[in-house]
Amino acid sequence: MSDNNSPQKPVEVTQKPVVWGVHLIVTIVIFVIAFAIIAAMFASKPTPRKWGGGPPASVGVETVQLTATNYPVWIESYGSAEPLTRTQLVSDVSGRVIEVANNIRAGASFKAGDVLLAIDPRDYQIEVDVAKSTVANAWVKYKEELAQADVAERDWNVKPGSKAGRDLALRIPQVAAALASYDASKAQLAKARLNLDRTQVKAPFDGKILKQMVDLGQVVNPSQTIAEIYSTDYIEVRLPVKAQDLAHIYLPDEYNAPGNEPTDNKEHQSVVLFEGELGGKTYTWEGKLVRSEGAFDSSTRMLYVVAKLDNPFVSSPQLPALRVGQFLRAKIEGTQLKNVYAIPRRAVSQNNMIAVAENGLLQKRAIEPLWTDVESVVISASSLAGDIDNYAAAIDSADQLILTPTANLAAGTRVKSLNDINSTTNEELAKKKISKPAMNEEIQASGSEKQEGLPALKKSPSNSSTSTTD
Known part of the structure; x- marks a missing residue:
């Protein structure tokens, strides 16, 4: 057994020496490759084309041929459709409305003489009857004076006197007074009958109702507005025209000077074409220029001319009726520039x-x-x-x-x-289309020539029904 407390020997660590030569070689190789790539990039740069003495390139432009012609001038303007006559229908007598016609409603049409509204006539019928009685009494009084005058004339012939006495004796002043009273009574009867006739409010012309003011059961007074109406024979449109454009318009007023015929002459009336939208569609109406106003507008410094459209409120399958106040774009026929x-x-x-x-x-x-x-x-x-x-x-x-x-x-x-460029390109494309089959034939011919003398290739039975062998 070894003692744990015995001293240990130190471990020796050995380091491998750095191979500097390898690093140097790798670095040199990288630099060489980079230099070769950069040199290749500069070598492949396209050479700029030098423009010598040849003609510069042409700029393609769109062109059109100038052709002299006669150009008709049309002056553009605008305006609103307004009726020739627009007025308020009023009552001449007072009373309660007892009848209202169906064609007095807004938008309804009427003819001249149609009864649009009736007022209670009983009071006015009584006045007529009273006036008739007054006329009869005045007639009797007049006849009595004539008879007395005849008697007095016979008596005067028996007993002649002075001139003044003769007039009084013959009752000449009394006869004249009776005749005047009779005439006055007849005038009162005519007035009573006129008021009775006025209880029926009649249309003064052919037209349409723009706005209804009274209705059944309402009491009206003299000069009270019953309805707002307008005529439907034709409409007029006021068109503003610039001062510089007036030289190109035949103004009808120029032909109204002394010695000239009035503008009713159709050849002096310029055509006016109107355009308007109804129901998402654009329609065109044709009118005539009939007159110009006498002064320039102080705010716009333009002169207003007036165009007329006949029968504008008559609709047809091709052209609808116009509406009062409808906005219209206009083109006025002008002179022709030659x-x-x-x-x-x-x-x-x-x-x-x-x-x-x-x-x-x-x-x-x-x-x-x-x-x-x-x-x-x-x-x-x-x-x-x-x-x-x-x-x-x-x-x-x-x-x-x-x-x-x-x-x-x-x-x-x-x-x-x-145009020339496109025509040239089209010709070249046409030539290419014509020559393409010939080129294919040449390629096929050259291919067949190359295949001559070569061994035929074997084809698998699945690709062809026959096979070629050596």
């Missing part, structure tokens, strides 16, 4: 410049618009305009109008129409 170019709005810059392709080069031209609308800018085909360098240059019909935005392209840039 020998002009109609340029799309998107081809004109804010400073009235356009770009044209002249002999394959982009050129910019300044234009002077004769007319501008939502779609086109119209210029004269015979006028001169200055280019961007203020040199006089005419817009020739042979020039191709550039529709593509060219704000970033300078004048003189080579351009090519996209």
Whole structure:
């Protein structure tokens, strides 16, 4: 047995020496590989293409051919449909309403002379009867005076006297007074009959009810409004027109000057096309320009012209009836501009410049618009305009109008129409489609030539019904 308290020998730890040579070799290899990769990257960098004396590339642009034409001018405006006659139907007499017609309700139609409302006529019938009695009494009184005058005239012939005495004796003043009383009684009878007739409120014209004011059992007074009505023969639309657009409109008032025929002449009335929405659909109505108002509007500085639509409240399967107060967009027929170019709005810059392709080069031209609308800018085909360098240059019909935005392209840039590019591409594609079968035939022929002299391959029975052996 060994004693636990005996001294122990120390353990010796041996360390392996570091192989510095191996680390150095690995580091060198890593650097060599990295250098090789970087060198390969720089070696594969594409060589920049040097532009020599060849022509610069052309910019593809969308173009259209300029064609001189006659351009009809249409002035856009707007307004609300309003009836020609719009008035309040009032009562001329007082009394209780005893009858109301069905066509006095809001939106109902009526004809001229239709009874829309009746007032109790009994009081007015009594006045008529009293007036008749008064007329009869006055008639009797007048006849009595005539008879007494005849008797007095016979007596005067027996006993002649002075002129004044003669008039009194012949009862001439009394006869005149009786005749005047008789005439007054007849006038009272006519008035009583008129009031009796007024107990039936009649329509003054063909129209429709806009608003009903009274109803059955209500007591009305003279001048009290019964209903608001409007005529349905035609409507009018007030259309505001800018001062600069008036030169392109045939104003009917210009033909009302002394020596000119009135505007009823149809050839002096411009056509007005109206558009409106009903039930989610857009409909078009046609009217005529009939007059213009005598003064400019002080707030808008525009002149109002008035257009007329006949029979607007008659509906049909193709065209519904208009409604009072309906908003309408309008286009007023104007003059026709002759020998002009109609340029799309998107081809004109804010400073009235356009770009044209002249002999394959982009050129910019300044234009002077004769007319501008939502779609086109119209210029004269015979006028001169200055280019961007203020040199006089005419817009020739042979020039191709550039529709593509060219704000970033300078004048003189080579351009090519996209139409030409597309046609060239289509031709090339067509040629490729034609030559493709020929290429396949060549490939098949070359393949067959290569297979000549080679041993045939064996095919498994599952892939072919026959097999080829050596």
